[in-house]
Amino acid sequence: MVSENDFLGRGWSFPPAFNPQSSPKSVAMTAGLADIERSLHILLTTQPGERLMVPDFGCDLQDILFEPISTALQARVKDRVETAILYFEPRIDPLDVTIEEPPEQPGLLLITVNYRVRSTNTRYNFxxxxYKNEGTEISNSADPSSLPSFSR
Incomplete structure (x- = not known):
């Protein structure tokens, strides 16, 4: 019988890890839905140009790091995420991408991808x-007097 993991694929864990106790020694693998979610995470954290043989792979989110959060910025992020998924994750169909800034955590964008796995027609979300670090944010830890002093 064929399992759902066979349909969804199997790949190396990232970062690569090895199983020294297995016989023969092997590479740690991810399979099924975990493989798809790991792939989405890698896709969203990779900058275009980082991959040696696939220079277009990735989602250019670091480019917007210091821009103020606005409706236009959210639309750009949504477009970049949707485009990256369409080109580089063929196992899923993105149904909806939403960008949300929780009021209790300024500087955080929650990117929610609702998608359907093509082979099983099952819906999931990721x-x-x-995290956007504000360049103008000043905290008490930046005060030199709050740093420990070292004597010789």
């Missing part, structure tokens, strides 16, 4: 937290 939430990617994208």
């Amino acid at each position: 939430v990617y937290p994208f």
Whole structure:
């Protein structure tokens, strides 16, 4: 009998890891839905140009790191995520991508991807937290007097 994991695929875990206790020694693998979600995470965290043989792979989210969060920015992020998934994750159909900024956590964008796995016609969602560090944020830890002093 064929399992759902056979349909969804199997790949190396990332970052690559090895199973030294197995005989013969083997590479740690991910399969099924975990493989798809790991692939989405890698896709959203990779900058275009980072992959040696696939220079277009990735989602250029670091480019918007210091821009103020606005409706236009959210539309750009949504477009970049949808385009990256369409080109580089053929196992799924993105149904909806939403961008949300929780009011209790300023500087955080929650990128939610609702998708359907093509081979099983099953719906899932993936939430990617994208943290924007504000360049103007000043905290007490930046005060030199709060740093420990070292004596010789």
